[in-house]
Amino acid sequence: MQKLFRWASKWWPGLIPLAVMWGFAAWNNTLPVEADLSARSSAALKETVLDKTRIAVDGRDVSLAADAFSEEGRRDAVMAVDLVPGVRLVDDRTRLVPEATPFVWNAERDVVRVTLSGSAPLPSMKARLTEAARKEVNGVEVADQMGLARGAPPRFEAAAMLLLDQIGKLKDGKITITDTKVNLSGMARDLGGREAIAAALKNLPEGFSIAANEIKAPPYIFQAYKDPVAATVTLTGYVPDNSVHAAIATSASRKFFTEKVVDNLKASIGAPGSFNTAVVAALGALSRLSTGTLVVSDREVKLSGDALYEGAANDIRSGLGKDFPKNWQYKPEITVKPAAGPVDGTVCQQLFSELLNKGKIRFATKRADIDPDSAGILDHLIETALRCPTTNIEVAGHTDADGEDSFNQALSEKRAQAVIDYLVKAGLPATRFTPVGYGATQPLAGNDTDEGKAQNRRIEFLVR
Amino acid sequence: MPYLVSFHLGWLIASLLLGFCMGWISVVQRGNGTSKVTARWLAVLAVALVAASFTHVVPGRFGYWLDLGLVMFACYLVGCIIGAWLRDRVVSRSQPVA
Numbered sequence: 001m002q003k004l005f006r007w008a009s010k011w012w013p014g015l016i017p018l019a020v021m022w023g024f025a026a027w028n029n030t031l032p033v034e035a036d037l038s039a040r041s042s043a044a045l046k047e048t049v050l051d052k053t054r055i056a057v058d059g060r061d062v063s064l065a066a067d068a069f070s071e072e073g074r075r076d077a078v079m080a081v082d083l084v085p086g087v088r089l090v091d092d093r094t095r096l097v098p099e100a101t102p103f104v105w106n107a108e109r110d111v112v113r114v115t116l117s118g119s120a121p122l123p124s125m126k127a128r129l130t131e132a133a134r135k136e137v138n139g140v141e142v143a144d145q146m147g148l149a150r151g152a153p154p155r156f157e158a159a160a161m162l163l164l165d166q167i168g169k170l171k172d173g174k175i176t177i178t179d180t181k182v183n184l185s186g187m188a189r190d191l192g193g194r195e196a197i198a199a200a201l202k203n204l205p206e207g208f209s210i211a212a213n214e215i216k217a218p219p220y221i222f223q224a225y226k227d228p229v230a231a232t233v234t235l236t237g238y239v240p241d242n243s244v245h246a247a248i249a250t251s252a253s254r255k256f257f258t259e260k261v262v263d264n265l266k267a268s269i270g271a272p273g274s275f276n277t278a279v280v281a282a283l284g285a286l287s288r289l290s291t292g293t294l295v296v297s298d299r300e301v302k303l304s305g306d307a308l309y310e311g312a313a314n315d316i317r318s319g320l321g322k323d324f325p326k327n328w329q330y331k332p333e334i335t336v337k338p339a340a341g342p343v344d345g346t347v348c349q350q351l352f353s354e355l356l357n358k359g360k361i362r363f364a365t366k367r368a369d370i371d372p373d374s375a376g377i378l379d380h381l382i383e384t385a386l387r388c389p390t391t392n393i394e395v396a397g398h399t400d401a402d403g404e405d406s407f408n409q410a411l412s413e414k415r416a417q418a419v420i421d422y423l424v425k426a427g428l429p430a431t432r433f434t435p436v437g438y439g440a441t442q443p444l445a446g447n448d449t450d451e452g453k454a455q456n457r458r459i460e461f462l463v464r
Numbered sequence: 465m466p467y468l469v470s471f472h473l474g475w476l477i478a479s480l481l482l483g484f485c486m487g488w489i490s491v492v493q494r495g496n497g498t499s500k501v502t503a504r505w506l507a508v509l510a511v512a513l514v515a516a517s518f519t520h521v522v523p524g525r526f527g528y529w530l531d532l533g534l535v536m537f538a539c540y541l542v543g544c545i546i547g548a549w550l551r552d553r554v555v556s557r558s559q560p561v562a
Contacts, residue, residue, distance in 0.1 A: 007487065007491055008490075009498045009503060010489075010495075010497040011544045014540060015540075021475060021478060021479060022533045025475040029471065033471060033528065059523075059527050061524055085467045086467030086468070088531070089523075089527075
């Protein structure tokens with residue numbers, strides 16, 4: 001041992017080159033060591049869930065600043081860095097993400113984008129919610145303005161995902177989760193969207209409830225446009241179901257005797273009550289116009305266009321409102337078409353014949369009550385009669401051969417008189433018209449088929 | 465410690481070799497070494513530095529440099545001991561039996 005001390009007393013000169021080497025080693029290795037430890041610490045934190053992680057290494061000491069989402073997560077993160085080989089000390093600057101009370105999350109949709117705001121409990125969930133929103137509103141911009149906070153209610157993600165599924169059904173609106181209460185407002189994109197959303201909300205996860213659902217349905221719109229140039233009536237918009245669709249299409253083809261009906265209607269739920277009655281009545285009024293547009297929006301009916309003569313215009317303005325169910329609004333904007341030039345009796349006769357060839361004045365079965373569907377053709381007949389004011393006109397009634405001759409004779413006379421009454425009521429002088437009933441004595445076709453009978457039942461206008 | 469050793473292996477081997485050389489020379493070197501008092505003070509200094517290292521009182525880079533220095537010094541000492549011991553054996557064998 002004494003030997004060793006003797007030798008050791010002579011070792012000190014080596015300390016000088018050793019110190020030089022130490023200097024060089026420190027100079028060369030400090031930065032690589034720090035970079036290496038920084039990389040290893042980052043790798044160690046990969047499995048942990050943290051936000052705003054910052055790692056600073058000074059020598060072998062690591063300063064870890066991060067927002068953790070639980071006390072346990074925070075401890076685990078510090079532990080993970082502490083266990084990295086080579087780390088001497090860990091300066092724990094982690095903190096818990098602030099707790100949000102109440103925990104609020106919003107999804108808002110406007111014309112151009114969907115904005116997600118409020119709080120999300122975890123970064124991964126934030127990304128999943130944004131991704132789900134992107135998928136739902138394919139192509140629309142999704143702005144992620146969500147922050148991170150603790151305090152989300154249990155099953156928050158399931159609830160938020162379900163609500164994000166509804167954002168695609170909205171045209172605009174806002175969905176908010178406040179703790180476990182859900183608020184919805186806005187306008188559904190399609191008819192039926194509001195109902196679909198309400199149905200989906202029944203599947204909200206346990207614990208969540210609807211505080212307010214103020215989703216509005218878009219207006220239920222039915223439109224008809226009468227174009228005299230193309231001789232078409234175009235029907236667009238919605239009808240409640242196929243049977244109402246068929247009823248409206250049949251009614252339209254009876255009312256518009258000179259025009260072709262172009263049917264672009266789609267079936268959809270959400271129609272206001274008494275939709276069928278109102279639309280049929282409004283189509284009747286449209287059929288009396290030479291050109292016009294009908295817009296039925298929810299319970300509001302707007303009719304604009306040109307009536308054939310002043311009397312018809314007044315009738316349409318005042319009369320139609322009565323045909324509508326209660327709490328429907330009627331807004332007529334009726335003008336009168338400029339009167340056509342006068343013509344002589346021959347032309348008038350020709351015009352009458354043309355009109356009555358295209359359409360028929362219809363009556364209730366076996367009665368002399370004029371079918372309201374005939375208002376359109378009667379207006380055209382009146383307009384024509386106004387163009388030849390000096391002529392006298394014989395209004396002739398004909399029936400088919402069904403039933404007794406005397407009954408048919410009386411019926412044909414009554415029907416001719418009913419037509420004249422209608423014309424007089426419209427402002428034409430009664431003296432110009434003579435009612436004549438021919439019963440079944442002048443058939444146009446055989447009475448053995450329904451078609452033939454239908455042709456035989458008619459009113460004719462004869463200029464005398 | 466394993467990290468320090470593996471990361472600075474080259475430098476530590478160099479320290480060891482340096483120590484080995486110093487140990488080899490010291491056996492046959494004539495003249496006086498450090499006095500006992502100086503040696504004690506140096507030992508105290510070394511112990512103090514080791515204590516400082518283990519208690520982590522020196523922060524940041526200085527702490528790292530201190531650890532590195534101490535590890536290099538330890539290697540140097542080990543090298544010295546091995547060198548001196550081997551040289552002593554060589555010398556004692558080559559001397560004729562008295």
